[in-house]
Amino acid sequence: MKAQVEGCGCFPTGRHYAGIAHLIRIQAIGVVEGFDAELGWMDLPIALIDVETTGREGATDRIVEIGIVLGRGGEVIERRSWLINPGCPIPEESRAVHGITDEMVQGQPSFADLAAEIAAALTTVVPAAYNAAFDKSFLAAEFARAGYSRDQLPRSLAASVEWIDPLVWARELSELDKGKSLGEVSARLGIGLATAHRATDDAEAALRVLYAFAKDVRVPKSYAGLAQEQRRLLRLQDQERGRWRSPS
Secondary structure (H helix, E strand, O other), X not given: OOOEEEOOOEOOOOOEOHHHHHHOEEEOOOOOOOOOOOOEHHHOOEEEEEEEEOOOOOOOOOEEEEEEEEEEOOEEEEEEEXXXXXXXXXXXXXXXXXXXXHHHHOOOOOHHHHHHHHHHHOOOOEEEOOOHHXXXXXXXXXXXXXXXXXXXXXXXXXXXXXXEOHHHHHHHHOOOOOOOOHHHHHHHHOXXXXXXXXXXXXXXXXXXXXXXXXXXXXXXXEHHHHHHHHHHHHHHHHHHHHHHHOOO
């Protein structure tokens, strides 16, 4: 979906100038179809998604827990969670991270059994996740295994949709702070995280981090502006990490 909307008042350097916002127009690319891209993103229903898994590869590993926390206007309005039987043993290294054991998922439904319910929970929302590429890849792989084609998925899960990612903003707004993990960022902002690496608790903490970042003047207010600026920041961050990894 593309539309011309008012911009965020920033130059390509990332600096924001409120006084010239009316002179800048941007392309509404990556927004969920059906939402007015000119609206403030804080006023839209945001579904913060977190998955716990058997490993790190979406193509081969499986989801063992999903948490979805819905927010609007800076408030948490709904929490959903599912334990999922992955159909394979959970490796010890993964159990050490999230604490979910084979016994806990024994007798739980598979992702395919829950796919319709999870898809319904992600209908008419703006998707978000901390380190969104990870959660997005796992959900896409699980829905594909469950037999869902792309046109059967909610509009929020279209490949073209830019998930809001608080990690991208943590790297930009807290550039001088060393730790960028959800736990470290939450602690600096005074946001509680009762049980780290359990899906619903992580999702709620990440949503509250996102809402805390919304107070920063460098964060665009419109949905389209946020999506565009996040894409720009992510591209720069990926380039920077690439430079660090490349041999000198």
